[in-house]
Amino acid sequence: MTVLIINGPNLNMLGTREPEIYGALTLPQIEEKVLARLKVAGIEGVSVQSNAEHEIVDTIQSAVLKGVDFIIINPAAFTHTSVAIRDALAAVAIPFIEIHLSNPHSREAFRKHSYFSDLAVGVIAGFGVDSYLMAADAAIKHLAN
C-alpha cells in the first residue's frame, strides 16, 4: 500500500513562516513523523511539496501509474483557488483527505471556501502537525477496510 502526501505552496517555508499560525516544525520534520506513522502500519509513504500548480496536477495524474492507494493533501493556498487540482483528483478517483495545519474557517473570509472538501473522504484542520498524523491514522483505517 502506498500513501502519497502532497504539500502545496509555501509549505516549504514551515518553521519560519508565521509560526504563530503554522507552528515551529519544518516540513521535513513533519514528513518524518508522518512517514514513520505510516511505516509502522506497513504502508509506504511518499511526501512531495511544490509551489507550482501544474506540478501538483502532474503528480496527481502520475499517481495512478505509480499505484498510489490514497492521497493526503494540504493544498495550502490552492485550496481556495485551484479548479485544476480539484479536477485532477476527480479524474484519478484516488480517495483523499484534505488537511490544514490551521483552521481556515477561523481566519479570513477568503479561506472559508475549499475546492476540495466536497470530493474528500474527510477534512482535518486546525491541529497543527497533528492534522497530518490524524490523517495518516485515518488513511491507515481506510486502507484496512
Ligand code: DQA
Ligand atoms: C493552510 C491554510 C491555507 O489557507 C493557507 O493558504 C496555507 C496553509 C494550512 O495548512 O493551514 O498555505 O493550508
